Every structure is written in structure tokens, then in C-alpha cells.
Amino acid sequence: MNQGRSESSIAFGSIFSIIAKFRSEHYSQGYPEIKRRQAEGKQLASLNSVLPRQSKASLRFLLWSRIHLPKNSSSFHSVPVATSFLIFVSKKLLPNSSITKMEWSQQNGQRLYGPPVECNLKLQQGTEVFVSNIPRACTEFHIYSIFENAGPIYQVRMMMDFSGTNRGYCFVRFFEKQHAYKAIHVLNGFEIQKGSKIGVVMSLDNCSLHIPKIPPNKSEEDVRKEIYRVCNDVTNVTVVPHNDGKNNQSCLVDFTTHRAASIARRLFLSRKVKLWDQCCFVEWAQPSDK
Template identity: 40%
Template sequence: METNQKADGTQQEAGLKALTQRTGYSLKQENGQRRYGGPPPNWDGPPPERGSEIFVGKLPRDLFEDELVPLCEKFGQIYEVRMMMDFNGNNRGYAFVTFSNRQEAKNAMKQLNNHEIRPGRLLGVCPSVDNCRLFVGGIPKCKRREEILSEMSKVTEGVSDVIVYPSAADKNKNRGFAFVEYESHRAAAMARRKLLPGTTPILLLL
């Protein structure tokens, strides 16, 4: 069994190496996911518009970028693939694929949903929930918006705004919660991952 696992691992590494050499994209492991691209080589300009990312589910657990990328490339230029990984080196059954624009993502979603990627294995593809907002509870009611914004900016990256609602009883106090806006869905997801182990209850709104 160990020999087979080692052979599979070597085969996987060879496939990923061949992919990155062909495309020039980078491949990085970080925080339980592996990022392919983001941005791709020679990309000039801002990231793709919102709505350019799709969720690809029902992936065989031993499928990787060298199999998924060529399939997605048929529908447009890939900006980034984020494949969720477990501790054993397998994928978690889903990935996020960002195309260069919304129309390419729409076409890919239409063609790839229920696509038989392997015998008897049909993909489940839908729009990615591209939410950039976190709900933060347990905030001292005396904290003002500027203070919350400052504190959240110190502990997380990409904060763009904080929305606070005043208490009905006392307009000088907040209701004990706030919505924190981030520059991107990825920044919000990274902030949620960073804050969850702490004492502040955080919930990513979907």
C-alpha cells in the first residue's frame, strides 16, 4: 500500500509539474488550499469582475489541477483555481475556478454542471458565493465605528469598511455586532479563518 501511495504521489507531482511548465502559472499551498495562478503570468490590470468565479463540487478526491485545469481551459482564460485540500494530500471534493470574465464563467458553469469527468462521476457546478462581508458578534456596545475599523484592520487584511447599527435605546451605543466589508471574497475567507480560533464569534455571511 505504501508503495502505491508513493507511486501515486510521484505521478501527481509529475502531472502538476508538467501543467505549470506548460502554462507558466504558479502553484502554492496555503491555509488548507492550493492556489493555481492568481494572477496568471502576463496578467495586466485588476482581478476579474465579480461573478467570474464558479464552484466546482463532487470532485473525485484523487483528482488534481492537472486534470481539472485542461477541462476548464476550454471555456476561457483561467485567472485562478483554488482547490481545497485535506491533511492527507487529497482534495476535499471541491474547488473554486475564477475565469477572466463573467461570461466565460457562465459558459463554463453551463457546460460543466453534470459533466461526467470520470465514469459515473458527475460534477456539480454552480456560481460561487462571492460574499465579501463578515458578521462580527460580541462587540462591546461602547465601541464606535472608527474603533472597530481600526481594530479589525490590525488583525486582518483587506478591510474596506465597517457597518455598525446604533442601539434603539441609546444612539451613542452599538447593538453589539457589526458587519465588516473586505476587498474580496478571498480576504473575507482568510479573515474568517484567522479569527475563528479566537474568542470573538465570527460568521461569514453566505
């Protein structure tokens, strides 16, 4: 047992040496905020006792890919993310920390930091901001550390491309509208790194889809059942009859979040989701549709 712990400590020690080498390479290239990150790097030693075994195993693979995989590999690009994650959680997981634990996942071309663990709050619209002109090497943890100064954050959604770098923009959702407005007022034009200023505006946060053509022989109950069958996170379905004398009708579908609506829209447009086994056209709902 003690031998196993010793081997684990040695393996994790070698990981830290690789991290140090990785960070020194970036410093020589002018990696931003060097002094601050160097100070935070000293806290990495505490991770050996607080990181779960699964995180350590994932880290070993990521660092192995740094050495053995070609630079055009998608796994290679995930190593800076792992390093940023370690630096970030080294602050958040220290003893006596009062920071709320957050979920961290990747799905549908997005990396998600948040929501807080065991958070069941229903958020209002108007709490999300759109952040543009983000440096491609920037991570969701860096964005979180900047925007948390405006108020408590519910979630950061970083849009990713196939190479493993961000697409230059992300979304930050707060718990309260006032904090979203504060972020716009304070952080729009913020110089995230030398010569690069981010743009911060209110997100459209559209949570509704419009389906302009619904078969005239379908009742409102038929439409509601079919929508709930093929879509997730639906809150309301409204059938709107047309005044054209042809019994045509359309449908408005409300979702819990913009993200849920966006996923449903993408599935409809890819023809992976059909209504009554027929492909249908969908679009973002406009105020005139309601």
C-alpha cells in the same frame, strides 16, 4: 563543469524512468485518459531544458519519497501531483507557447493554481464557480485544462485534506462573469471520468463578515483601526448601530476576496485573532445585515 552537467543529465534521466514506471502502474489500474496522457508524456523530455533548478530538486525529492516512504505518508501522496504537474507544464512551457504563466502554491489547506504572474486586475464578484464531485485523484491542473475551454481562468483553488488528496470539490475563478456562466451551462454534469460527473454552480463568493457584538464605548474610528490591525485584505469597515435603546452596535467587514474573508473568519473562530484582547463571534454577512 561538463562533468556536473553530465551527472545532472543522468540524474534527470533516471527521474524520467521512474515517472514511466509510476505511470505504467496507474495505466494497469485503468488510469483515465491513458492515450492522451501517453502522448503528452513524450513531451517530458523538453523539461530538462526548461524547468528551473529548484523544480528539478523538488521533483527528485518527491520521486525519492515514492520509493522510500510508506504509502500512508503525506509526501507519498504528493507524487501523483508532481507527475500531473510535469505533464501539464510540458505543454505550457514548450517553445513558442503563448500560454500565460501562472503562480502555483499551497496554503491553508488549499492548492492554488493562479493568478497569472504579474496580474493586478481587480475582479468582480460573480466570476467564481463551485465544482463538486471531483475524483479524489484529480489535480488542479486537470481541472484547469477542462475549464479553460469556457474562458480565461484567473485561479483554481483545490481544497485538500491531510492525506494529500482533494476533498472532492474546488473553486474556479474566471476573469469575466460571462465565462463563469458559460462554465455552468456547458460543464455542469460533465463526465470527468467514467461514471463520475461533476457539478458546477455559481459560488456564493461572500466577501463580507458580520461581527454582531461590538463594545458600545468604541467609536467607528476605533473599530476601523482595530479591524485593520488584526485582519488582512480589508476593503471597508461599517459600524451599524442597533435600535434597541442599549447602545449596542455591530460591524460589517468587507474583504478583497471570499478567500480572504474565509481566512479571517477561520482565525476569529479559532480565537487566534481578538478584538481589544477579547474573543468575538463572527459569521458570514447576510443581505439583511447590510
